[in-house]
Amino acid sequence: METRVIEMAKKHILAATTGAAAALALAACTGGAGGAAAGGDGIEGEPSGEITVITQRTDLVDTVFQDYKEQFEKxxxxxxxxxxxxxxxxxxxxxxxNTQDYGDVLLIPNSVTPDKLGTFFEPLGGVEELGEKYALLEEEAYEGQAYGIPITVNTQGIVYNKKVWADAGLTDWPTTPDELLDDLRAIKDKTDAVPYYTNYADGWPLSQWDGNRGALGDPAYANEHIAYTDTPWAPGEWHHISDGLLFDIVAGGLSEEDPTTTNWEESKTLLGTGKVGTMLLGSWAITQMQQAAEDAGGSADDIGYMPFPYQVDGTFHAQVAGDYKNAINVHSEHKAAAWAWVEWFAEESGYAYDEGGLSPLVDGPTPETLAGFTDAGVELVALDPAPSGKEAYEANVVSESEVDLYGNIYRQELVDVARGAKDGDKESFFASLNERWAKARAAVG
Structure with missing residues (x-):
């Protein structure tokens, strides 16, 4: 598939995929494909019956989602x-x-391996066909079949409190990791805010660090590095740049004093009210931070979003990828109704825009929350899919090495080493990761 680097001003995302997601690409499909309701080629019948939609949005299920229910049922x-x-x-x-009772529509979990997606989920139709309407289908597709539609499309970067940064005398975005470290030191010296918040205790926010590979501006990077080198944590490689920055933030005393006491929900209020200056998170977090600021009596205008501190030829790049994907339980008794919901959610609910995300529609709108990216000329990069036949190679190396590249365990260990709670230093920790990675590559073959 053609590689695309997408400028923000185009206001849409073309169909490409992230290397990380492609490593978890789908198994060959079983059964029919989706959608008489949407140009697919398998789900038949008029939408009817009772369907259960399972969501991770505990904060919206009794409010916003009830509005969706009313509109959809109308x-x-x-x-x-x-x-x-x-x-x-x-x-x-x-x-x-582990049962057949997991709703009618649900989000494809990250834990589903490539050979199991066809077992759990109904194929929705051909990537080429559905890709004329929906973006980034390759993230959950195999052999030309799509299994999920993104609930929203995120870009990656750093959410920050603009007032805190201004109080520290900072007006420009950092263009290198060292510049970010200098800026965090200025926040520590000139304000009362915690410069950076790791969200160590909840764990999952640390996984966000792997989503910034596109900052290098090279859509082919994951397919030419990472799983194809024995030393992803060597100087100059992405994980040395990214994980090295996290290590230096913690080692430099620029994060919370005791990371074991962090709390995700509380962190939104801390950043919104200026008690915390900075957190690396996907663009999905912007509206949550804005709402937290307003709920605490502050201003949503204090919340800003910047790209990862790295430039190529003077230009920032930010990775784009789909969020969770709405999918249909292969055991559902009301697949036509389930597919109608998946379509409606992507096309009519407004969820992506309201949550500050890019639309899952190819020609969908760009949210106001990313206006700063537009003004700064940030280029959005969708990483190339893995080569045919090697869709699961990176995931297999991850599994064999037991280095949870897309998770939080080894990054929690990194934080522990950096803060002195565990033996070692950055060099020895990265050396151990490289050793485990190299052995895993040899085992996978």
Whole structure:
């Protein structure tokens, strides 16, 4: 597939995929493909019946999602929608999927391996066909079949409190990791705010660091490095740049004093009210921080978003990728109704825009929350899909090495080493990661 580097001003995302997601690419499909309702080629019948939609948005299920229900049922009067929400979505849905009772529409969990997607989810139709309407389908597709539609498309970067940064005398975005470290030191010296918040205790926010590979501006990077080198943590490689920055932030005393006491929900208020200056998170977090600021009596205008501190030829780049994907339970008894919901959610709910995300529609709008990226000429990069036949190679190396590249465990270990709670230093920690990685590559072959 053609590689594309997408300028923000184009206001849409063309179909490409991230290397990390492609490493978890789908198994060959089983059964029919989706959608008489949307140009697919398998789901038949008029939408009707009762469907259950499972969501991770515990904060919206009793408010915004009830508005969705009313609008959807008005358009599809023969369908009744109910919702279930899960706080620990990944953990809880994995248990449910040991049965056939895991709703009618759900989000594809990260834990599903490539050879199992066709077992759990109904194929929706051809990537080429559906890709004329929906973006980034390759993230959950295999052999030309798509299994999920993004609920929103995120870009990656750093959410920050603009007032805190201004109080520290900072007006320009950092263009290198060293510049970011200098800026965080200025926040520490000139304000009362915690410069950076790791969200160590909840864990999952640390996984966000792997989503910034596109900052290098090279859509082919993941397919030519990372799983194809024995030393991803060597100087100059992405994980040395990224994880090295996290290490230096913590080692430099620029993060919270005791990371074991962090709290995700509280962190939104801390950043919104200026008690914390900076957090690396996907663009999905912007509206949550703005709402937290307003709820605490502050201003949503204090919340800003900047790209990862790295430039190529004077230009910032930011990776784009789909968020969770709405998918249909292969065991659902009301697949036509389920597919109608998946379509409606992507095309009519407004969820992506309202949540500050890029639209899952190819020609969808760009949210106001990313206006700063537009003004700064940030280029959005969708990483190339893995080569045919090697879709699962990176994931297999990750599994064999037991270095959870897309998770938080080894980054929590990194934080522990950096703060002196565990033996070692940056060089020895990265050397151990490289050793484990090299052995895994040799085992995978």
């Amino acid at each position: 358009e599809y009067p023969d369908v009744t929608v109910s919702f279930e929400s899960m706080t620990d979505y990944e953990g809880e849905i994995a248990v449910r999927m």
